[in-house]
Amino acid sequence: MQEDEPIGGMMLDMIKSRVGDLNQFEISCTEIDSVETVVSEQISKFKDCNVFIAPMNTKLSTVGVAGAAFRHPNVQICYASATQYNIRGYSTPSDQVLVAKVDHDFWRETPVS
Secondary structure, eight states: OOTTSOHHHHHHHHHHHHHOOOOOOOOOSSOHHHHHHHHHHHHHTTTTSOOEEOOOSOHHHHHHHHHHHHHOTTOEEOOOOOSSOOSTTSOOOOSOOOOOOOOGGGGSSSOOO
16 A cells, blocks of 8 residues: 555455446535435436445435435445544544534435425
8 A cells, every 4th residue: 555545545446356347426525415416316327236335424424325315215324334543634623513404304215395
């Protein structure tokens, strides 16, 4: 591993070597609705597959993944605990807080229009 190579990159390379065909996409770390939309689009591409998701980003993006899973009840969500934490670069204390409002309909299997 090179000094500047992220551990996630190594894991992705390992998974690619074992799985082969892999679909990569990016999600927002802060926009719950955006994550739900992007993840739902990805789930829709694999209708005949056993889809499971291990959200390993921010708490807000994990909520977005949960929203997608409510709309696609065949999807499984699993929790994978980290084997290594970036303790030195994890967070910096500040006087700011991010508050996100999630509408009640967000949790419905099929949103009310």
